[in-house]
Amino acid sequence: MEEFFQQLTNGLAVGGIYALIALGYTMVYGVMKLINFAHGDLFTIGAYLGLTLLLSFGLFDKIGPLAAVGVLAIMVMILVAIIGALLERVAYKPLRRSPRLTAVVSALGASIFFQNTIMAIYSPKFLVYPHDILPKMAVNILGLDVPIIRILMFLTSLALMAALYFFIQKTKIGTAIRAAAIDQGAAKLMGINVDRVIMLVFCIGPALGGAAGLMVGLYYGQVNFSMGWMYGLKAFTAAILGGIGNIPGAMVGGLLLGVIEALGAAYISIAWKDAIAFCVLILILIVRPTGLLGERVAEKV
Amino acid sequence: MNLLRVENLTKSFGGLMAVNEVSFAVEAGSIVGLIGPNGAGKTTVFNLITGNYQPNAGTVDFDGVSLVGLPTHTIVEHGIARTFQTIRLFQNMTVLENTLAGCHCRMRAGALAAMLRTPAQRREEQKALEQAMAELAFVGLAHEWENKAKNLSYGNQRLLEIARALATQPKLIVLDEPAGGMNDQETQELIQLIRNIQHKGITVLLIEHDMGLVMRVCSSLVVLEHGAVIASGTPAEIQANPRVIEAYLGADSE
Amino acid sequence: MKNTTIIFGISALAIACAPFALNTYWVDVLNNVGLYAILALSLNIILGHAGLFHMGHAAFYAIGAYTAAILNTTYGVPILWLMPVAGVLAGLFALVVARPIIHLRGDYLLIVTIGIVEIVRIALINNVFDLTGGANGIFGISRPSVFGFKITKPQHFYYLIWGFAAATIFLLLRLEHSRFGRALLYIKEDEVAAGGSGINVPQLKLIAFVIGAVWAGMTGTIYAAKMTIIAPESFSFAESVVLFTIVILGGSGSIPGVILGAFLLVGLPELFRGLAEYRMMVFGAAMVLMMIFRNQGLVPPAPKHYAIKPDLRAGGAQ
Numbered sequence: 001m002e003e004f005f006q007q008l009t010n011g012l013a014v015g016g017i018y019a020l021i022a023l024g025y026t027m028v029y030g031v032m033k034l035i036n037f038a039h040g041d042l043f044t045i046g047a048y049l050g051l052t053l054l055l056s057f058g059l060f061d062k063i064g065p066l067a068a069v070g071v072l073a074i075m076v077m078i079l080v081a082i083i084g085a086l087l088e089r090v091a092y093k094p095l096r097r098s099p100r101l102t103a104v105v106s107a108l109g110a111s112i113f114f115q116n117t118i119m120a121i122y123s124p125k126f127l128v129y130p131h132d133i134l135p136k137m138a139v140n141i142l143g144l145d146v147p148i149i150r151i152l153m154f155l156t157s158l159a160l161m162a163a164l165y166f167f168i169q170k171t172k173i174g175t176a177i178r179a180a181a182i183d184q185g186a187a188k189l190m191g192i193n194v195d196r197v198i199m200l201v202f203c204i205g206p207a208l209g210g211a212a213g214l215m216v217g218l219y220y221g222q223v224n225f226s227m228g229w230m231y232g233l234k235a236f237t238a239a240i241l242g243g244i245g246n247i248p249g250a251m252v253g254g255l256l257l258g259v260i261e262a263l264g265a266a267y268i269s270i271a272w273k274d275a276i277a278f279c280v281l282i283l284i285l286i287v288r289p290t291g292l293l294g295e296r297v298a299e300k301v
Numbered sequence: 302m303n304l305l306r307v308e309n310l311t312k313s314f315g316g317l318m319a320v321n322e323v324s325f326a327v328e329a330g331s332i333v334g335l336i337g338p339n340g341a342g343k344t345t346v347f348n349l350i351t352g353n354y355q356p357n358a359g360t361v362d363f364d365g366v367s368l369v370g371l372p373t374h375t376i377v378e379h380g381i382a383r384t385f386q387t388i389r390l391f392q393n394m395t396v397l398e399n400t401l402a403g404c405h406c407r408m409r410a411g412a413l414a415a416m417l418r419t420p421a422q423r424r425e426e427q428k429a430l431e432q433a434m435a436e437l438a439f440v441g442l443a444h445e446w447e448n449k450a451k452n453l454s455y456g457n458q459r460l461l462e463i464a465r466a467l468a469t470q471p472k473l474i475v476l477d478e479p480a481g482g483m484n485d486q487e488t489q490e491l492i493q494l495i496r497n498i499q500h501k502g503i504t505v506l507l508i509e510h511d512m513g514l515v516m517r518v519c520s521s522l523v524v525l526e527h528g529a530v531i532a533s534g535t536p537a538e539i540q541a542n543p544r545v546i547e548a549y550l551g552a553d554s555e
Numbered sequence: 556m557k558n559t560t561i562i563f564g565i566s567a568l569a570i571a572c573a574p575f576a577l578n579t580y581w582v583d584v585l586n587n588v589g590l591y592a593i594l595a596l597s598l599n600i601i602l603g604h605a606g607l608f609h610m611g612h613a614a615f616y617a618i619g620a621y622t623a624a625i626l627n628t629t630y631g632v633p634i635l636w637l638m639p640v641a642g643v644l645a646g647l648f649a650l651v652v653a654r655p656i657i658h659l660r661g662d663y664l665l666i667v668t669i670g671i672v673e674i675v676r677i678a679l680i681n682n683v684f685d686l687t688g689g690a691n692g693i694f695g696i697s698r699p700s701v702f703g704f705k706i707t708k709p710q711h712f713y714y715l716i717w718g719f720a721a722a723t724i725f726l727l728l729r730l731e732h733s734r735f736g737r738a739l740l741y742i743k744e745d746e747v748a749a750g751g752s753g754i755n756v757p758q759l760k761l762i763a764f765v766i767g768a769v770w771a772g773m774t775g776t777i778y779a780a781k782m783t784i785i786a787p788e789s790f791s792f793a794e795s796v797v798l799f800t801i802v803i804l805g806g807s808g809s810i811p812g813v814i815l816g817a818f819l820l821v822g823l824p825e826l827f828r829g830l831a832e833y834r835m836m837v838f839g840a841a842m843v844l845m846m847i848f849r850n851q852g853l854v855p856p857a858p859k860h861y862a863i864k865p866d867l868r869a870g871g872a873q
Contacts, residue, residue: 035662094847101608101661102850105803109842112796116836229792233673236666275677278670285667286655351751377753389748391741397861402741406753408734412766415733416726426734434867443868469753 005144007262013150013219015258016157020212021235022242022250023164024205030181030245031201033100037107038087040232041114042206046080046213047223048122051129069218073156076214077207084206085199093198111229119225126224129217153215160208161251168247177201181245230274234261237281243294252292304329304473304504305381310349310359312342319345321528322359327473332495332505334515336539337525338548343508344386346525347477350506351383352376364472378406382466386477386508388458390465392451396442399450399461400433403468436464440494456487463494467503474498476507480514492518516540524548559857570717574710583709584825589716590778592817593723595801596810597770600727602799603807603856604736605763606743608661610795611668614652614675615768617790618645619775621679624693624785625686634780635699638773645772646765653764657757672795679787692786699780712781719777723770727810730766732859739763740808797821800838804845806852815854 021043028036053075054060059068091110095103138145168174179187180197188194216231217223238257242249257277265273284291305327312320320342327333335343348354350361352373361368368376382403391399408429410422437443440460445453450461459479466474479495480488488511495518498505509515515522516536524532524539526548532539539545574582598612619641627634656667682689699706699715706715730736738759741749750756779785797820805816824834845852 035666091843091847098846098850101606102846104608104662104665105850106843106846108796108799109839109846111839112800112835112842113839116833116839120832120836233666233669240663240666269681271681272677275674278674281670282656282667285659285663289659289663353747353751372755373750374753374755377751382753383751385748385751389745389751391744391748393744394740395858397863398737398740398859401737402749402752402754405734405738405741410734412730412733412735412762415730415735418729422733429734430861430863431867434863438867446863446868465752 002144003266004263005142006146007266008259009144009146009150009154011259011262012255013153013258014262015238015255016154017212017216017219017231017254018235018238018258019251019254020157020160020208020215021231022238022254023161023247024209025232025236026239026242026244026247026250027177027201027205029239030247031177031184031198032092032103034092034103035107035236036092036205037104037232038091038110038114039205039209040228040230040235041111041118042080042084042087042228043209043213043216043231043235044118044223044225044228045083045114046076046206046210047217047227048118048127048213048225049079049210050076050214050217051127051223054130073211073214076210080210080213081203081207084202084209087206088199088202093195115225115229122225124225126222129221129223131221149219153219156211156215160211164204164208165247165251173197173200233281234277237277237284240281240289240291241284243291246291246293249291249293256292302329303327304364305350305506306360306362307346307350308360308362310346310361311357312345312349312354313357319528320349320356323525323528323530324359325523325530325533327504327506328521329472329504330499330502331520332499332507332518334519334522334536335506335508335525336510336512336515336522341525342528343525344477345528347383347475347508350376351381351475374406377469377471380470380472381475382469382471382473383475384459384462384466384477384479386481388455388462390450390458390461392449394450395446396437396448396450396453396461397430397433397446400436400464400468401429403436403465404429404433406469433464433468436467439467439497440464441490455482456484459483459491460494463498467498471503473504473506476505476509478508478510480509480511488514567721574713579709581825582713584822586709586712586716586781588817588822589713589720590774590781591798591801591821592814593716593720593774594771595798595805595813595817596720596723596727597767597774598798599802599807599810599813600730600739600770601763601767602802603809603813604731604739604743605760606661606739606807607760607763608665609668609764609767610665610792610799611670611672611675612767612771612798613790613792613794614668614672615645615649615771616775616778616794617675617679617787618648618768619772620779620785620790621687621693621775622772623776624696624779627696627779628693631697633700634697634776635701638776641776642769642773645775646769649764649768650761653761657760657764669792669795672790672792676787676791679790687787690787692784692789694784696779696783696785698783699777706780716777716781719774724810724814731810735759735762743808800842804838804841804852806854806856809852809854809856812852812854812856816852819853 024039025036028034050072053072059071087110091106092103095106138147139151168177176192177197179190179192180194184194234257238253239250241257242253257280260280261273261276264276303326308324310320310323323346335346337343345354349356352368352371356369363379363381366379391402408425410425414422434443434446437446440463442457442460442464450458453461480491483491492514495505519536521535522533522539523530524545531548532542532545573585594616601607601609622641622644623634623637626632626637626640652671656664659667679687680690706712738754741754742756742759746756801816801820802813806812820838
């Protein structure tokens with residue numbers, strides 16, 4: 001039973017990461033109907049930028065670990081948001097009127113470009129985050145020792161998701177984003193600047209992805225240039241699982257996938273861990289392509 | 302003899318009832334018009350007949366075969382060919398290649414025969430080319446055979462859709478607004494073309510907003526409003542029907 | 556028409572004579588170009604002609620290579636005899652996995668095929684059914700022989716590979732210009748219109764998958780024979796990406812385009828070995844730029860020629 005709860009908390013922590021990345025996929029898909037294949041690499045960029053900033057400013061000694069992580073997270077989110085916006089401007093905006101799959105190929109190209117640029121800059125080896133920057137203690141929950149970082153990660157993901165949800169549902173800009181997702185043409189006629197909405201979506205999604213990258217760096221203590229690929233695929237699976245284009249769906253899908261994977265690795269086989277997510281992906285696309293929270297849309301003939 | 306018989310056909314999208322218990326029959330060799338105001342559900346009825354949509358209830362019987370649940374290509378093989386309201390040609394392919402698409406379902410040679418280039422495959426290919434050119438000549442597009450579909454005028458694109466449909470050697474051809482976007486001259490030629498199709502022994506079912514064309518060419522009409530049949534009969538009967546005048550002709554004052 | 560024949564003749568001659576002018580290293584580079592060209596041509600049936608975004612082609616290649624390797628090392632069957640067996644097995648695998656996903660829309664299909672190639676790789680690493688040798692793979696695959704002539708040197712493999720490539724091109728050109736080939740193009744242009752014209756869309760997509768997989772499986776056999784050792788890492792997602800890129804950049808649906816793509820993506824980097832680590836970076840950027848400025852690829856498919864008698868052409872002119 002203890003093993004089960006340990007895996008459950010681990011799954012929720014990792015699931016929070018998946019959810020944060022999945023939000024980027026799902027928002028872009030919602031507005032542009034495009035799978036942004038480069039999104040996973042923006043996550044990687046977040047992890048690497050976090051490491052660079054962490055090593056170069058020595059924040060941890062100056063303002064203490066928690067405040068330092070906060071400042072670091074904000075810096076990383078802003079930087080990755082800028083890269084996301086640039087990506088949209090260069091690789092996707094010129095293709096707005098092209099066939100949809102052209103943009104998919106462009107996204108793949110951007111992904112390959114990012115991955116290999118990171119490799120060229122930082123080397124193909126695993127890089128290590130300095131450990132002992134966050135307190136290693138465990139919190140006792142119902143008689144179980146849960147590492148504090150796990151709890152922090154889970155809470156941070158929840159907080160970011162809640163902020164996003166509030167932003168999308170309650171603010172004027174959020175309403176514009178939702179309107180553009182439903183019908184770009186109509187949104188334009190209503191005076192919404194769709195170009196700006198798309199730009200904004202390409203800032204928010206990558207910012208969340210970048211934050212997730214930083215969190216993974218701190219949690220696992222190491223980063224690799226190609227890690228965004230696997231995380232990206234799994235987060236995408238999470239987005240599909242919840243229903244692509246659906247923001248609460250991405251959150252639910254992420255957490256669910258994290259738990260499924262952690263329990264699967266523990267009770268089925270650790271060697272097949274990565275295959276579990278892909279099996280979930282294939283099953284959901286065959287059985288219910290609209291995901292758990294998605295609605296069915298009739299294709300017009 | 303009825304070639305096509307539609308009974309109690311019903312289709313809803315979400316909460317919207319697009320087609321509600323529609324019944325009508327199409328006699329072999331006739332030209333039947335399906336008319337009604339915009340949004341009456343005419344195209345949905347076509348999509349239900351051709352298998353693009355699946356009905357919630359009702360039956361479609363064609364030449365002794367029940368079509369409900371069959372995929373579109375099988376329905377084409379049974380002998381129903383269609384054109385689309387929003388023109389759906391293979392835009393980047395030539396006029397000839399577009400027409401050859403219709404020949405596909407009457408040909409047999411598979412991938413292996415193509416790689417081996419068997420005598421039967423070559424004969425069949427030659428026959429298909431000849432048939433496709435004959436259909437193009439029939440609609441008056443033979444001289445355009447090498448042009449890309451997207452370079453044709455709007456009216457000619459509609460004709461090419463008809464040629465492609467005829468190439469499937471149908472018993473019934475279903476035309477969705479064939480005169481849409483055509484000028485008067487082209488519409489006159491279209492009327493003649495529809496009659497020529499009838500003379501070939503092919504039954505015609507069409508949706509059309511051009512009342513002049515409908516009244517001249519159709520032998521009977523079915524009127525839809527809000528997804529239900531409100532009248533059916535000969536053009537003269539329909540023109541005299543007060544309900545139709547109120548619902549359709551009066552409202553649009555055409 | 557004449558120009559293309561001349562270009563084709565000259566390149567065929569150049570390829571036939573190349574081993575006499577090059578050292579062993581470059582012959583081996585051309586061997587790799589040839590293997591990738593055949594694989595990309597087989598992917599081109601699925602991606603270029605039918606327009607199905609399939610990024611798991613390495614999975615079919617892997618099934619072929621492993622089938623040949625396992626049967627050769629355990630039962631000692633001559634490796635080239637196993638080509639049809641490997642092809643059929645890869646085709647069957649494609650049939651089974653593609654059947655439930657064939658109706659998925661473009662980008663969804665892309666993701667699922669990535670999932671499949673990853674699952675296959677993980678299965679190979681985990682030594683599935685105790686047959687695949689785990690992460691180390693299978694070694695000791697015997698050299699092939701043709702009519703008693705043992706193929707060992709790169710120069711020998713060169714003619715085996717390019718001979719197979721020539722046969723592939725010959726057959727695929729015929730396939731392109733047929734009822735089947737046209738049907739795939741209709742599906743790529745507009746699935747609904749294709750269905751409405753009487754084309755069995757799901758079935759033809761499936762056949763395209765199977766033919767592509769059979770070819771990839773046969774090529775896998777040659778690869779296994781050439782390397783004598785195979786491991787899961789040779790069939791990773793990155794391989795699928797390279798094949799996908801060859802087709803898209805070369806010109807999807809265009810046989811000359813795909814061959815050119817193989818030369819550019821596999822051969823060209825050898826000329827700039829010092830810059831090897833920037834190779835993929837350049838490919839990525841090239842993919843983006845290509846989509847923006849020339850999304851049909853370097854050599855788009857040429858229009859097909861049909862022999863129509865003059866009396867038929869004039870038919871309906873009014």
